[in-house]
Amino acid sequence: MTTAGESHGPANVVIVDGCPPGLALDGEDLRADLARRRPGQSRIVSQRLEADEPEILSGVFEGVTTGTPIAVLIRNQDQKSQDYDAIRDKYRPGHADFTYDAKYGRRDHRGGGRASARETVARVAAGAIAKKLIATAFGGSVVGYVVQVGDVVATLAEPVTLEAVEQTPVRCPDLEAAARMQALIEAVRKDQDSIGGVAEVVASGVPAGLGEPVFDKLKADLAKALCSIPAVVGVEFGSGFAAARQRGSEHNDPFVIEGGRVVTAGNRHGGMLGGISSGMPIVLRAALKPTSSLPREQATVTRAGEPTTLVTTGRHDPCLLPRFVPVAEAMVAIVLADHWLRHKAIAG
Amino acid sequence: MTTAGESHGPANVVIVDGCPPGLALDGEDLRADLARRRPGQSRIVSQRLEADEPEILSGVFEGVTTGTPIAVLIRNQDQKSQDYDAIRDKYRPGHADFTYDAKYGRRDHRGGGRASARETVARVAAGAIAKKLIATAFGGSVVGYVVQVGDVVATLAEPVTLEAVEQTPVRCPDLEAAARMQALIEAVRKDQDSIGGVAEVVASGVPAGLGEPVFDKLKADLAKALCSIPAVVGVEFGSGFAAARQRGSEHNDPFVIEGGRVVTAGNRHGGMLGGISSGMPIVLRAALKPTSSLPREQATVTRAGEPTTLVTTGRHDPCLLPRFVPVAEAMVAIVLADHWLRHKAIAG
Amino acid sequence: MTTAGESHGPANVVIVDGCPPGLALDGEDLRADLARRRPGQSRIVSQRLEADEPEILSGVFEGVTTGTPIAVLIRNQDQKSQDYDAIRDKYRPGHADFTYDAKYGRRDHRGGGRASARETVARVAAGAIAKKLIATAFGGSVVGYVVQVGDVVATLAEPVTLEAVEQTPVRCPDLEAAARMQALIEAVRKDQDSIGGVAEVVASGVPAGLGEPVFDKLKADLAKALCSIPAVVGVEFGSGFAAARQRGSEHNDPFVIEGGRVVTAGNRHGGMLGGISSGMPIVLRAALKPTSSLPREQATVTRAGEPTTLVTTGRHDPCLLPRFVPVAEAMVAIVLADHWLRHKAIAG
């Protein structure tokens, strides 16, 4: 996957190279997840209006992938670049304005340019292709959901379905917690503030054997994929940070035979051992910081090094989690598709 | 960096390609960190005896790097492969025995083969080169230390030095906590058990501007590098998972001018914004699960699918954290060196 | 550089990642070379009509590159896909119809799909960026020209300029030979046939030191870049195949001092020694086979394995050389830009 595009440029584009031939694919396959990521879908997200209509430019012939690169173009529509004139020469706290200047000596300041989460629209398009590939290839599926917003933590008893996730705009399948999360998000927005949270992603149906032994462990590539998404500040697998308090005798998942195949009793290991999938569900969680853009005054400095203040106008999500879910799912699906292809190369 | 080698094979080897010419380098540069990773260094780690003597095979001429690939060879010495005969056909819980069989249809079972943490000896050798490079190139340094073992959590007031880390075999600079950690590790070992923990790594002196904007964000590559190390089950940056509970108004670090340059008041962002270094110290933490190998009986299955039990003999660390520290430092230094080279390519 | 697009799909697109910031760039920079590659530019090339208008989608802000990926979109316009219905189930001799079917089990047969030289439009767009980069960075320039069509061989006395190349539609700076080449091309076209040839490309102003020592030698990457272009069947550097008949004492170029710097007397080595640029002009030649598409009847087989015949309709170049020149220049410029960036990483 290779992408290009800025928040307020003409378009975002993604090229997916290496998708096997013979996969049925059309724009409809991409639209469902793009709609889940789209701004304006509910009161608790950014009100920027984008059709996010994907145009497949290549790699699909008569409704089926040909094996050649698939390019998808998504035009930007509702840029209000003048909203950003005030930050042309000011560094927004928590944003990449300063670091881009430090790196490149210049930046497209409009809407955050390449550093805007607008670029994730291209990932979701690619992720929809990956989801279709892993479903077709090995019956794999990926579902994400919000498990924490601020101090509100969900309680989940059983495997979560996409339908359960989509019941609420906050994308938390614990309906009681979802209601409190939504109330919290609306409260911080009224308070001209923002709030962080945690999402969990589960990949089911993944066969044992995906992942490479050392540097390209499946967990390593998943960690990279998740941490490449804006605002992610942590990722954990299975028991995660809670494992730091555990003893081996309570953490280890014993192997047992179930239905004639090797599985584990429990899944504290999160579906990967030695960096290679075990056949159990892959379970990971990502922590997101609160949205950096705030409609309240913050202290900062100018490019020239003068102290100043700024109020971020523009349209922003008071909590990033609800729209993060499809992006996280996309990245997980892409990593799984990649590793499935790599695995086929040596063991196909 | 490319590595090869198994726990009980003849040797581990690493090839470092892309190291700039002109860096003074000899075996002595590698030995200090190799000694910190070496088994047998204290009572609380594995008692396998390895000299871990590095032989530089190439890329250095008259004590200085030439710009061509640097290969380092480290022979294995103290394999007790017969200790592992019992697991030739049994899957150790928490280990990669089953997943390697699922992937490759076979495995070198002796000492865990390629899945053994023995391979990290090659990373530490490469990391020593990277540390020297970043020190020479931009005055960068990387120091890691243990901040949690089980329920024992360190309290740290100020920047940690290598000297402070090396005061105790547990590598926790909070001496009071270190004593309790060591007692805990010895207790779990007597109890034929193991315990998890958390290490923190700080990279100082890193200039603003390292990292790529989207997929190869610095935090993404650091997350991958850390999660490629055996037993790591989570990684977080700056505030990390605690940011999930924070509001933007408390999380954002305001920019200020200090000594004529742009810095932030506070470092909740952990030294990276938009995936690019900010010039502030890079701060990350990794969670490690408890050692999977236990000298007590555990339930499992055989390759043939029969229930059985096993007791892991061989020599193992009851807590992985003390020897994890130099490995984590190595991986951080390597990522920083890579990104510094990448940055020079476009902005040098 | 990553590209996507088929001959008769909606568009071709290229993403150029890694272009340094601060390079002045707009559509005008791309149009000159696109016009040189465009079909319909003269009587001796394909009469397909394409505006080949480039749309820069990203990576450029206020007329200057930002350092983020540059995407360029070029829509296809004059597809006459029905011309290709006859080959849906027949394998054209010399074409990739059969090999794509063998690889992918299917293909977009319209105009050759991804195997069409239509994809080179994306390379020329990227090459224009690379040309601008190497000119700005080190005063480098790349010029190509036709030195042989069939039995007509050009005689060239001195360095060739772009102006000299563009004097004739056949792009041979030896005007007398150019006239005979053009006559030959028109004769083979009337004869419903095609003809091969050789182009030479010279890169001037390239500093000594570009290229990697072993696998990524500059000559290796140039050979790959040239041989990735459709119809190229050979590439040679400096003396090339003629060196097979030479003795060392006549082939070696002695080093001499000229204007205070080390140069060679003569350039039989073609500007690279040990795979690294020597500072002398880089000189290479590529041989192209005659166009495979012929408007005369040829024997072949169907997908079902039945013998048949076909006449290729559609619009084709009777000789590929004139339009090959800008494509070859683009690929050489891209390789030089890449190696300049790689070199800066370690020696910048």
Place this chain on the structure above:
Amino acid sequence: MTTAGESHGPANVVIVDGCPPGLALDGEDLRADLARRRPGQSRIVSQRLEADEPEILSGVFEGVTTGTPIAVLIRNQDQKSQDYDAIRDKYRPGHADFTYDAKYGRRDHRGGGRASARETVARVAAGAIAKKLIATAFGGSVVGYVVQVGDVVATLAEPVTLEAVEQTPVRCPDLEAAARMQALIEAVRKDQDSIGGVAEVVASGVPAGLGEPVFDKLKADLAKALCSIPAVVGVEFGSGFAAARQRGSEHNDPFVIEGGRVVTAGNRHGGMLGGISSGMPIVLRAALKPTSSLPREQATVTRAGEPTTLVTTGRHDPCLLPRFVPVAEAMVAIVLADHWLRHKAIAG
């Protein structure tokens, strides 16, 4: 494949990553080709004495590959570094001395360091693994031979076998031409000179469908692999440069059905169409310049920029072709193995 090592350093090493598990492999598999490349094998090659004994360090367990990286170590023995003291500060014509200095600001001058053809010993070890892989996987084989030395050109009527190649030290299966080649090589050596030549490599049994459509065409990767070998100054496929004189009607190979499968009548296309293998034998030729090292006086300059002369002592091949053959075969086998794995990923 990743390699490291200098001509006069302690050793050369190669790491082969991605070799599938289950391939029977031991040192014996590597020794045959290493012996064909070894210096001192006949009167017409360099008299340096090297055992070239390979030590497999990893990736093989109980005689079978495990799927993890295979490292092979080959120690250097017969360095006579003092032979090279004279060139510490002089640039040998035709060598990489000057370009390495220009790139790196320093070099290991002993025996040419990394630029010496000594590094090809690592390629031949990796190539032996690749040969075994392609033989096991699809019955593929690669055989190379010398077809030209100076003005002596071989005439070959039918497919060449390894046995036919190994009949003479010059590795030309046309015995009459071989005798004249050998006489020529001995004559130039007595004349303190060297001579160039051409080798042909044929890969048989390669299934249709290997290769990628655009940048990683099979012919592109083969061209790169061949041109990465020291002294190669040109490469061509099938008809090669002779195709420049051909018309389409004589060059195109018609498809026909033979034994129920699609083949071509003739093989002017050299086994690849659209960059993808056609199932016909892959045929390529590489031109090598005459050895640059000459035991006669040549004019050159010093590092300090002073005119001087030098006589290259040390031990050198008066003609590189005989020992080039196994190196070229190795590189072709490696590229085929790589593309077979890539092909399996999407179509396995």
